[in-house]
Amino acid sequence: MVGPKAYIHLDRLIHNYRVIQDQIGGSPMMCVVKANGYGHGSVECSNALLKEGCTFLAVFTFDEAMELRDAGIQTDIMIFSRMQKDFLEDATENNITLNLSGVNDIALLEEFEKKYGTCPKFHLKVDTGMNRLGIPFKNAGEVLQKISANPRLNCTGIYSHYATADEGDLSYAEWQLEQFKLVLSLADKMGIQFKYRHFSNSGTVINMPHTSYDIVRVGILLYGAFPSDEVPTDMDIKPVMEFRGPIVSIRRVKAGTKVSYGGVWESEKDTTIAVVQTGFADGFPRAWYEGGYVTFKGKPYPIAGRICMDQFMVDFGDDRAEIGDEVLLFGENGKDSLHMEEIAQQINSTPYVLSTGIHGRTERVYLP
Numbered sequence: 001m002v003g004p005k006a007y008i009h010l011d012r013l014i015h016n017y018r019v020i021q022d023q024i025g026g027s028p029m030m031c032v033v034k035a036n037g038y039g040h041g042s043v044e045c046s047n048a049l050l051k052e053g054c055t056f057l058a059v060f061t062f063d064e065a066m067e068l069r070d071a072g073i074q075t076d077i078m079i080f081s082r083m084q085k086d087f088l089e090d091a092t093e094n095n096i097t098l099n100l101s102g103v104n105d106i107a108l109l110e111e112f113e114k115k116y117g118t119c120p121k122f123h124l125k126v127d128t129g130m131n132r133l134g135i136p137f138k139n140a141g142e143v144l145q146k147i148s149a150n151p152r153l154n155c156t157g158i159y160s161h162y163a164t165a166d167e168g169d170l171s172y173a174e175w176q177l178e179q180f181k182l183v184l185s186l187a188d189k190m191g192i193q194f195k196y197r198h199f200s201n202s203g204t205v206i207n208m209p210h211t212s213y214d215i216v217r218v219g220i221l222l223y224g225a226f227p228s229d230e231v232p233t234d235m236d237i238k239p240v241m242e243f244r245g246p247i248v249s250i251r252r253v254k255a256g257t258k259v260s261y262g263g264v265w266e267s268e269k270d271t272t273i274a275v276v277q278t279g280f281a282d283g284f285p286r287a288w289y290e291g292g293y294v295t296f297k298g299k300p301y302p303i304a305g306r307i308c309m310d311q312f313m314v315d316f317g318d319d320r321a322e323i324g325d326e327v328l329l330f331g332e333n334g335k336d337s338l339h340m341e342e343i344a345q346q347i348n349s350t351p352y353v354l355s356t357g358i359h360g361r362t363e364r365v366y367l368p
């Protein structure tokens with residue numbers, strides 16, 4: 001079908017997995033495949049990672065976890081969203097690890113355990129400074145006490161999440177780590193043992209690799225992008241997604257021709273304008289038209305005018321392109337290379353936003 005295509009290089013996903021494994025000294029990894037594998041396809045990416053030895057996956061919603069189970073994936077899966085009463089039974093049946101992240105969640109589990117004599121696995125999330133989900137630091141003691149008092153509650157892990165691990169200044173992340181250590185030592189004093197203690201994400205893999213604990217949660221690095229422009233970028237990761245759009249129309253225009261909405265772009269000389277069938281509804285960022293470009297056969301070509309919902313135009317100058325040719329929107333292949341990080345920096349966005357924005361009409365093509 002004509003339209004945008006995301007070529008997913010599974011060999012690069014595996015390459016990245018190995019590079020990260022080296023960086024964290026072989027620690028087990030919880031591979032984060034939420035939001036459809038950051039736009040790369042959660043089932044396909046999970047299957048490739050499982051073959052490589054990954055034993056724990058993480059998603060955000062319960063439905064995302066069930067999508068993996070329905071695809072036959074048996075390994076441990078954790079969900080990061082807030083625990084809800086209505087999925088406790090299915091979570092138990094399907095061996096899905098839940099996120100205990102609010103003080104009242106423990107009552108839900110106690111009630112469930114009393115009624116059914118069983119309890120879904122869960123990890124206790126402590127808020128050490130992100131101020132999103134998580135048991136506030138001041139309430140950690142009371143929740144730990146309840147866990148310690150009822151061994152039938154199936155607490156298999158404890159974790160927290162960094163707010164600034166991908167920044168140049170790591171002082172806040174180090175403070176969060178100190179808070180986490182205090183909670184761990186409190187749990188230790190109460191005699192609670194966790195199978196999994198985890199805190200690290202991609203930023204930490206780069207900036208604080210010595211703080212791995214029992215398992216390392218990794219998302220964006222697996223997909224071959226750096227979490228921010230403040231981290232060192234010397235890890236040899238490769239972009240897994242190659243996002244391409246097809247040329248569907250080509251015309252020669254005179255100097256002074258206005259192109260696209262608002263007529264804000266005007267050709268300086270006679271030139272060739274190609275229409276690419278990909279737009280902001282496909283996740284191609286609208287803000288990228290200012291200074292933005294695509295690459296084709298190793299050469300950059302400027303975007304001409306505003307990106308529309310379904311299409312945009314490219315100024316090919318006097319070069320040749322044919323209808324049906326696919327230009328590279330981001331990613332890497334052969335001579336063409338344009339990393340998401342460059343676009344993100346230019347338009348004040350992040351690779352997380354760009355990659356998860358690829359959905360809907362885009363066809364994913366998996367390359368082994």
Ligand SMILES: Cc1ncc(COP(=O)(O)O)c(C=O)c1O
Binds near residue numbers: 220
């Ligand atoms: C709780 C949690 N852990 C880990 C990750 C993975 O983060 P990253 O993609 O930066 O590795 C995320 C992603 O947002 C998250 O929400």
